[in-house]
Amino acid sequence: MALIEIEKLTKAFGFMPALRGVTLSVERGESVALLGANGSGKSTLLRILSGLSKPTNGLIRVGGWELPREASAVRAQIGMVGHKPLVYENLSARENLRFFGRLYGLDARATEQRAEALLEQVGLSKRANDLVRTYSRGMFQRLSIARALLHQPDILLFDEPHTGLDQNASALLDSLLLDARAEGRTILFATHELERAARVSTRLVILQRGSVAHDGPSAGLDGAAVGALFAQKA
Amino acid sequence: MMPARASFFSAAYAIFRKDGLAEFRSRELIGSMGLFALLAVLIFSFALELNRQARIESVSGVLWVTIVFASILGLNRSMAMERDQGNLDALLLAPISRSAVFAGKLAGNFVFTGVVGLLVALVVTVLFNIPLASGWMLLLLVMGVLGFTTIGTMLAAMTVQTRARETLLPIVMLPIAVPLLLASVRATSYVLNNAAQEIWLPWLAILAVLDIIFLVLGVVLFEFVVEE
Amino acid sequence: MGVLTQAAPGKMKEKIGSTGGRPVLLTVISIIAVVSFVAAMAMSLFYAGTDVTQGHVQRIFYTHVSSFAGAFVVLGAAVIGGGMYLWKRDVKWDTFALAGIEVGFVLSLVNLFTGMVWARPIWNTWWTWDPRLTSAAIMVLTYAAYFMLRAGIENPDTRRRIASVYGMLAFSTVVVTFIIIRIRPDTIHPAVIGASPQNAEGGFELTSSMLATLSFAMVVWSVFVPWALMWWRIRLENVSERVNALRAKALED
DSSP: SSSSSEEEEEEETTTTEEEEEEEEEEOOOOOOEEEOOSSSSSSHHHHHTTTTSOOSSEEETTTTTTTTHHHHHHHHEEEEEEESOOOTSSSBHHHHHHHHHHHOOOOOOOOOOOOHHHHTTTGGGGGGTSSSGGOHHHHHHHHHHHHHTTTTTTOOOEETTTTTTOHHHHHHHHHHHHHHHHOOOEEEEESOOHHHHHHHEEEEEEEEEEEEEEEEEEEEEOOHHHHHHHHHHH | OOOOOHHHHHHHHHHHHHOOOHHHHHHHHHHHHHHHHHHHHHHHHHHHOOOHHHHHHHHHHHHHHHHHHHHHHHHHHHHHHHHHHHHHHHHSSSSSSSHEEEEEHHHHHHHHHHHHHOOOOHHHHHHHHHHSSHHHHHHHHHHHHHHHHHHHHHHHHHTSSSSGGGGGHHHHHHHHHHHHHHHHHHHHHHTTOOOOOOHHHHHHHHHHHHHHHHHHHHHHHHHHOOOO | OHHHTTOOOHHHHEEEEEEEOOOOOHHHHHHHHHHHHHHHHHIIIIIOOOTTBGGGGGGGHHHHHHHHHHHHHHHHHEEEEEEEEHHHHHHHHHHHHHHHHHHHHHHHHHHHHHHHHHHHHHTTTSOOOOOHHHHHHHHHHHHHHHHHHHHTSSSSHHHHHHHHHHHHHHHHHHHHHHHHHHHTTTTTOOOSSOHHHHHHHOOOOHHHHHHHHHHHHHIIIIIIHHHHHHHHHHHHHHHHHHHHHHHHHHOOO
16 A cells, blocks of 8 residues: 555645546555645645645545544654744744654654754754754755654655755755655655756656646656756646 | 553643653743732732722632633643644643643643742732731632633633634633632632632632542633644 | 524535525514514503603604614524534534524614614714713724625635634623623613613603513514524525626636
8 A cells, every 4th residue: 555645635725626526546655756736735635634724625544544634643644844944933943843842742862862863954053052043044955854753653644845955054954854754754845946856856747737747757857857857837 | 462551640740740840940930920010919910909808809809800811821832832843732642631731731830920929918918918828728728729720721722723823712711701700709709708608618618629620621621622 | 493494504505506495484574573663662652651751752662672682682692603603614503593593783873773763852962972872882993893894805715714603702792781881880872671770861760661661672683583584685695696606617717
């Protein structure tokens, strides 16, 4: 059974449909790039998968648990990086991670070690005890990624994680995405950067006005090929 | 494998601790609420030209109105803190119950407003020479503040999702808080006037009932307020 | 029952583009409401006896009391509508609650206005800071806040959810207004049901013709008038929803 199964998922905001019958199944270990114009439903899909938003209709199973009925069990396996950093400005990076460790019911000592390793990995070790409000946009995003990885989730959802990042941070993010893939995590990320999508993902899904317009492997495609595909489908 | 889960109390406590730590760092809430409360008490005493007799009558009103206005200030700020960096989403993404989020936020708001309430009571005691320091007054303060922050935490979570945000909280909160305000002010003036216990104990009971009703409503309805 | 089936949103999607005829029952109820309203007015003006102490002014009391009763009923119905919406997530329940609150708001204004007109000769003032009057005014403001809350939320689902919660909380002010003359001894407002407070000013004994008029007015104001008004309001809301749906559809194509 696939790790994520979505069947005929629809979501409407009032009468405005955001998703109209999305069917998608993602196997464990896949890295799926979600492409599509603004308003094509990428963010909505990710928010529904994370349990933040409720579907209007359709069936979703994540790791065997059904959404939205068993949302609490689903949330425990998901790490999400959204448009906003989702961290507290008046706490230091370390305190932020400690807090989220408690929310996810992690053991205090395990959180401490894991936080240390993650801060090292995202390059925030030196600033770990500074208040987050003194951070730059890129550092916010790094911390946000560390927060999403803290509880070792099976599934990572990234909503346009590259937006607003400088070269260094973007490159770091790419390597983190590849690392996470190597660790066997399943990744869905929404992005506007076609070249990057081709490089980091194993599969491309293009959404067009709330439906799947293209679904296929990204192996063998380069940025230009994805661009052509995108121009045709999105 | 079933992943580890935080219990209701450890999740609520974690949120409370986080708010406490952030407040300890910035002193944003208690600072602004406390300063506002001080100013309000001074302005009231100017505007009402409180003399000794008038004081006894109006001091409980001044006390509670100041606390309610200050609590609105703090509640708005506390919720804005969750909104600014999208943190409410972060709380909702965690595998914890929504009522734990409510309990955690409420605990923080209650403690901060309670501290400010104590400060106001102290200032009133000194400035108006009216002794507010008694066990019953403390109990009244705790129960009143609990009621206001319960209803306020819930309503602030609602208004934070609107366009008008900060401006809407007092508008939706003040009318709903009237029964609480009524009971708190009545009980306080009776206690200050050294009235017989059987006169003001019913007001304390009303206050307790209202607190319980609002707490139950908050725990039950908060889930509907924050979901999407 | 007819009120609710009118608002069925499940059918709305199929019905986009058609307007749907007016149900016979609605016509009947509307006629009953208008006729019985006129009859209640006539009864209070010509049938009910003139009060010995207050004179003709007392006649406004039938409208004053009944309009509050009506507000109590429809605002209470809105609580049920809100709860049902949160449970079933069916738009018709929110529409029902909204209609209830709008009608209840108007009825409370009628109640306040008639009260002021009565108070001018009896209490010698349009307005006084009596606990009952204050809490009635606060109640009206609470529902005004309800409308502001609704208007401030863009996403229709969020709006309905939050409005449902607030509509339920707001009813507490109605309950307070109802019971306050019983728990605040310092009010001068007379009680209609049960003993009036000691210092009530303007109370009177009900004669049998007065009681009959009051009973009839109560039924008119708390059953027929709100029933008809809410039904029309629900239909209006459905039409405006349909317009929104068509607009969304037109934008899409």
